[in-house]
Amino acid sequence: MNSNNGNGNGHRHGGGNPSGHTRIDRKIAELESQVNALRLTRELLYGDALTSKRKRTTSVLDDALALEETRHARRRKHAPGSAGGKYSARSLKERRQASADYLAEFSTTTPRPAPDSNRRGVGSLVRRGYLARRGNKGYVRTSKEYIV
Numbered sequence: 001m002n003s004n005n006g007n008g009n010g011h012r013h014g015g016g017n018p019s020g021h022t023r024i025d026r027k028i029a030e031l032e033s034q035v036n037a038l039r040l041t042r043e044l045l046y047g048d049a050l051t052s053k054r055k056r057t058t059s060v061l062d063d064a065l066a067l068e069e070t071r072h073a074r075r076r077k078h079a080p081g082s083a084g085g086k087y088s089a090r091s092l093k094e095r096r097q098a099s100a101d102y103l104a105e106f107s108t109t110t111p112r113p114a115p116d117s118n119r120r121g122v123g124s125l126v127r128r129g130y131l132a133r134r135g136n137k138g139y140v141r142t143s144k145e146y147i148v
Contacts, residue, residue: 003022016119023024087134090140093148096148097148099121099125099146100146100148102121103130103131103146105130106139106140106141107140107141108141108142108143109140110140111134111137111138111139111140112138112139112140113137113138113139114138114139122139126139128146129142130142130144130146
């Protein structure tokens with residue numbers, strides 16, 4: 001009864017070839033050299049394509065970054081001291097003064113209904129804590145200071 005014990009000689013006991021793995025080692029070396037040859041072939045065939053694809057990707061990214069930079073450069077620069085360029089400092093001061101005048105009409109104790117003409121101004125003043133709603137009766141002025 002012969003069985004292979006892994007040493008390559010086919011005998012049941014370890015006698016025979018003392019370096020039983022040499023045949024396996026030679027086969028591994030042969031297959032490794034074939035794999036290395038295939039890798040070299042792949043690199044020669046497709047290496048340039050991968051490199052050029054990387055270059056194309058880099059140039060696309062560079063173009064996108066340059067486009068984004070020009071888009072930001074085209075934006076209108078705001079004048080110093082302006083609030084984002086939408087309103088001048090004078091118009092902001094006028095608007096704040098109008099809000100201060102409107103707040104002066106409210107009492108800290110007696111609720112007053114908001115006039116129909118200026119309901120939008122009431123909401124922002126309530127959100128910011130300058131007015132407080134008192135049920136259906138109206139709004140009262142809070143103690144928060146309004147700075148013009």
